[in-house]
Amino acid sequence: MTTTDTPRKVDSTPGRAVPKKRSGSAASGGLRRAIPATTLLWVLAALYGVPVLWFVLSSFKPAGDLFSLPLTLFPTNPTVSGYEAAWDSANFSQYFINTAIVCVIATILTVGVSCCTGYALAKYDNKWLKAFFVGILATTMLPGEVMLAPLFLVVRDLGFYNSLAGIILPAVLTATGCFMFRQFFLTVPDELIEAARIDGARELSIFLRIMVPISRPIMLTLAILSFQWRWNDYIWPLLMLNDPEKFTVQIGIQSLVGAQNINWSVLLGGSVISMVPLIVVFLVFQRYVMNADINAGLKD
Amino acid sequence: MTQRASDVTVSPPRRRSKYTVAPLVLIAANVVLFALFFMWPAVIGLVYSFTNYTGVGAFQFVGLDNYSKLFGDSTFYDATTRTLLYTVLFVPLNFVFSLLIANVLVSKHAKGVSVARIFFFIPWLLSPIVVGVLWRWLFGENFGLVNYLIEKAGGSAVPWQSNADLSLLVVVVAASWAWTGFSMLLFIAAIKNVPTSYYEAAALDGAGPWRQFISITLPSIAPTSFIVILLNTIHAMKEYPLFASLNNGGPGTTNNLLVQYIYQTGFKSGQIGYASAASFVLMLILMAVAIIQLIVNRRVENR
Numbered sequence: 001m002t003t004t005d006t007p008r009k010v011d012s013t014p015g016r017a018v019p020k021k022r023s024g025s026a027a028s029g030g031l032r033r034a035i036p037a038t039t040l041l042w043v044l045a046a047l048y049g050v051p052v053l054w055f056v057l058s059s060f061k062p063a064g065d066l067f068s069l070p071l072t073l074f075p076t077n078p079t080v081s082g083y084e085a086a087w088d089s090a091n092f093s094q095y096f097i098n099t100a101i102v103c104v105i106a107t108i109l110t111v112g113v114s115c116c117t118g119y120a121l122a123k124y125d126n127k128w129l130k131a132f133f134v135g136i137l138a139t140t141m142l143p144g145e146v147m148l149a150p151l152f153l154v155v156r157d158l159g160f161y162n163s164l165a166g167i168i169l170p171a172v173l174t175a176t177g178c179f180m181f182r183q184f185f186l187t188v189p190d191e192l193i194e195a196a197r198i199d200g201a202r203e204l205s206i207f208l209r210i211m212v213p214i215s216r217p218i219m220l221t222l223a224i225l226s227f228q229w230r231w232n233d234y235i236w237p238l239l240m241l242n243d244p245e246k247f248t249v250q251i252g253i254q255s256l257v258g259a260q261n262i263n264w265s266v267l268l269g270g271s272v273i274s275m276v277p278l279i280v281v282f283l284v285f286q287r288y289v290m291n292a293d294i295n296a297g298l299k300d
Numbered sequence: 301m302t303q304r305a306s307d308v309t310v311s312p313p314r315r316r317s318k319y320t321v322a323p324l325v326l327i328a329a330n331v332v333l334f335a336l337f338f339m340w341p342a343v344i345g346l347v348y349s350f351t352n353y354t355g356v357g358a359f360q361f362v363g364l365d366n367y368s369k370l371f372g373d374s375t376f377y378d379a380t381t382r383t384l385l386y387t388v389l390f391v392p393l394n395f396v397f398s399l400l401i402a403n404v405l406v407s408k409h410a411k412g413v414s415v416a417r418i419f420f421f422i423p424w425l426l427s428p429i430v431v432g433v434l435w436r437w438l439f440g441e442n443f444g445l446v447n448y449l450i451e452k453a454g455g456s457a458v459p460w461q462s463n464a465d466l467s468l469l470v471v472v473v474a475a476s477w478a479w480t481g482f483s484m485l486l487f488i489a490a491i492k493n494v495p496t497s498y499y500e501a502a503a504l505d506g507a508g509p510w511r512q513f514i515s516i517t518l519p520s521i522a523p524t525s526f527i528v529i530l531l532n533t534i535h536a537m538k539e540y541p542l543f544a545s546l547n548n549g550g551p552g553t554t555n556n557l558l559v560q561y562i563y564q565t566g567f568k569s570g571q572i573g574y575a576s577a578a579s580f581v582l583m584l585i586l587m588a589v590a591i592i593q594l595i596v597n598r599r600v601e602n603r
Contacts, residue, residue: 037409041416044401048477049419052426054445055434067443113333116326124323132327132334139338141590145538145559146583149566149575150345151337153355158336173333203322232427234541235559239567250429250541257433257545264437271430278425286418 059083059272063265082269086256089266092273094245095252098164099231100277102248106168107226111219113172118181119211123193140175144236152239166240167248171230177222184218185211221288224281231278249274349576359573366577375553376578379561380585386468386557387536393476394483394532395525401480402487403513424481432545435474464554467547471555475542479535483528490524491517526597533589537582558582 054073058066059082061075086092121133144151151170160166188211196206234250241247247255253274256267282289349366353359370376401420405413423431438445439460447457460466498516507515518525540559543549549556556564562582566575 033409034411037404037407038411041404041407041410041412044397044404045416045419048423048480051434051438051477052422055437058437069448071445071448113329117330120323120326124319124326126320126323128320129323129327132331135334135338136330139334141587142338142342142583143534143538143586145540145562146579146586147338147341147345148559148562149572149579150341150348152567153344153348153572154336154341169333170337173330173337178330203319204325207322207326228425232429234427234429234544235563239563250427253433254429254541254545257429257436258548267433268437271433275426275430279422282421282425283418289421 055268056272059268061265063263066264066268080269082265083273084269085263086266086270086273090252090256090270091244091247092249092252092270095247095249096273098246099248099250102164102167102233102237103227103230105164106171106230107223109168109172110174110177110226111223114174114177114222115181115212115215115219116207117178118183119185119207119215121178121182122185122188123190136175136178139173144170148235148239155240161240162242162246163240164246167230167233167237170236171233174226177226180218180222181215184215188214217288220285224285224289227281228278345576345579348573349580351573352571353573353576354570355572362573366574367581369574370577370581375556376561378554379556379558380581382468382555383537383539383557386472386539387533389469389472390475390536391529391532393472394479395528397476398480398483398528399487399525402484402491403517405484406488406491420484421481423478426478428478428539428541429545431474431478432542435470435477436546439470461547462551464551467551468555471539471543471546474546475536475539478542479532483532486524486528487521490521494520522600523597526593526600530590530593533593534586537586537589 057074060078060080062077062079062081065076117136121129121136155161155166155170160169192210193206196210201209232250233248234254237248238251238254241251253267253270256263256270348359350361350363351359352362352365404410405417405420407413410416426434439447441447441457441459441461444460446460451457458466460470494517498520499512502512502516538559539557540563543555543557543560547555549560558578559582562575562578565571565578
């Protein structure tokens with residue numbers, strides 16, 4: 001993965017002749033190529049977009065219209081009653097607050113801890129660090145799902161059962177986060193640190209005052225990813241939480257599905273509400289997600 | 301993406317300093333988390349897999365009993381084959397679609413790429429629970445849009461939920477739909493890194509787009525293809541929430557997958573020891589997958 005970066009820049013010069021020739025044969029040729037490619041693109045986009053569109057539009061239909069034939073794409077009498085019912089009946093506001101607490105705290109801790117670890121792994125060299133790096137690698141081999149039962153017992157014995165801390169703390173250890181920061185700090189020249197040392201700066205203040213500020217883009221990328229992981233988590237909160245007052249949004253939605261007779265109006269409303277925060281975060285920070293070097297190591 | 305290039309040049313460690321205290325302080329928090337939430341559970345998980353522990357009270361060592369019981373358990377066997385079948389269907393479907401879309405998105409000729417990209421991305425943002433609800437809504441047998449359209453076109457309603465194989469197929473399609481955004485992102489980065497001069501040379505030699513794709517793009521992005529297949533395989537082996545909300549492993553229990561089996565034996569019926577044994581079988585499968593793919597990858601690269 002690490003080899004082919006430079007050629008792109010290089011070939012802009014020798015390749016210059018080719019675009020000129022192409023632009024000579026001009027507009028009709030461009031259009032002839034644009035039509036099939038664009039058609040294919042938008043057929044595919046529709047394939048991915050229509051399910052969501054149908055889902056969201058359906059959520060604005062009154063409960064009585066949901067199944068009335070013929071099905072129509074747009075709601076004839078748009079209403080938000082499904083949303084209101086979801087928000088009230090299933091204690092959604094509480095779920096939302098719980099999920100928000102988990103996401104925000106877990107994300108802050110994840111970014112902080114991963115930044116420290118990634119920096120140490122990139123810029124220092126001793127046998128403890130090497131051993132720990134192997135350990136971090138091992139966590140990618142044993143995903144949480146494999147350790148469900150023993151991890152549950154450990155967290156219970158630590159006294160975190162049925163608490164939001166029990167969801168947050170195990171999530172802070174992420175190999176992906178450490179690898180992302182490690183990759184980033186490897187690119188920071190060692191001379192920067194040497195210079196600061198010569199000026200008499202102490203190790204930890206070099207980290208806090210120079211390294212933390214320059215790693216801001218990575219922090220943001222990891223924060224978005226971490227927020228998404230925690231927002232969408234299902235099985236671990238399901239195991240940890242017993243008290244409906246502490247449920248997260250995903251458990252709330254799944255409990256609506258588990259009901260004997262699904263109330264689709266409430267379920268659709270609740271599901272759409274749960275999508276909103278992530279979609280807002282994504283649209284605001286789109287370019288960071290798109291440029292994320294998620295090759296670096298991948299596990300949630 | 302600039303990290304990558306410079307990573308190669310910097311990484312032979314140039315005289316990194318021999319400090320001890322500072323790095324240990326920096327990793328301290330993570331070491332504690334690692335010990336508590338990785339080492340400890342991994343060790344007791346292995347120990348418990350040889351016991352009849354129920355989660356509370358005393359327990360006895362039962363040797364390999366859990367493991368031998370596991371292999372005699374047809375439910376476990378079914379869950380494993382179903383998981384493998386799901387993986388074998390999901391991974392290629394996801395691969396083909398994300399590669400196709402990545403190619404279309406980097407194409408110079410397609411219009412509206414930046415907007416279309418968002419359409420492929422939104423499914424990836426949604427939680428597996430919501431994806432499950434969404435596809436359950438689309439593929440409802442009596443009320444779903446899909447059956448409605450089939451009936452409109454003159455067909456008869458398809459039993460998407462009550463036929464076990466169709467029910468699995470719906471999950472495969474839903475999972476592939478949801479995970480395209482992620483795989484596509486990896487492919488886009490890889491395709492953009494293929495030198496354009498290769499294509500120009502091929503075009504001068506008269507190679508068409510398909511020929512260029514087969515002879516240039518595919519070999520150039522082989523390492524990324526490997527990563528995508530590996531990650532998707534591991535992901536598929538651990539799938540549970542999507543099944544939970546789409547058909548709850550149904551109809552009946554035919555589509556209960558491995559993680560659901562572990563969850564049910566461990567937490568519903570309190571057989572922690574037995575569930576731990578099942579977990580270790582899952583781990584062995586995951587490691588086997590990783591090792592096989594590593595070997596295959598090495599072979600491909602050495603060719």
